[in-house]
Amino acid sequence: MPLVKVATVEQVPPGSALRVYVEAREVGLYNHGGQLFAIKNLCPHMGDALHKGQVTAQGRVVCPGHAWHFDLATGKCTSGQAEASVRTYPVVVQGEDILLEV
Ligand code: FES
Known part of the structure; x- marks a missing residue:
């Protein structure tokens, strides 16, 4: 799978989240x-x-819309909508660069 640079390590300090784009995604x-x-x-x-959204101590992001929870590691919805999930992307750090496998 190709690796695409999306950010640098200093752009995503602990406790933060960043929106990035990979092609149209x-x-x-x-x-x-x-x-x-x-x-x-x-x-x-929706x-x-x-x-x-806020991230819980268990590593789940809480959607700011209607509070569905998604596990950051698996993408699975953990708030009762079992069929709902979001795609996850493997993350690779090379030096100061953050790359995603897409
Ligand atoms: S938009 Fe409704 S829970 Fe995310």
């Missing part, structure tokens, strides 16, 4: 406890931008 990039995660940024419910 919108992706949320998260630094949760020093670990990087990338998931599709559009909520499958399309709100997930990167604007």
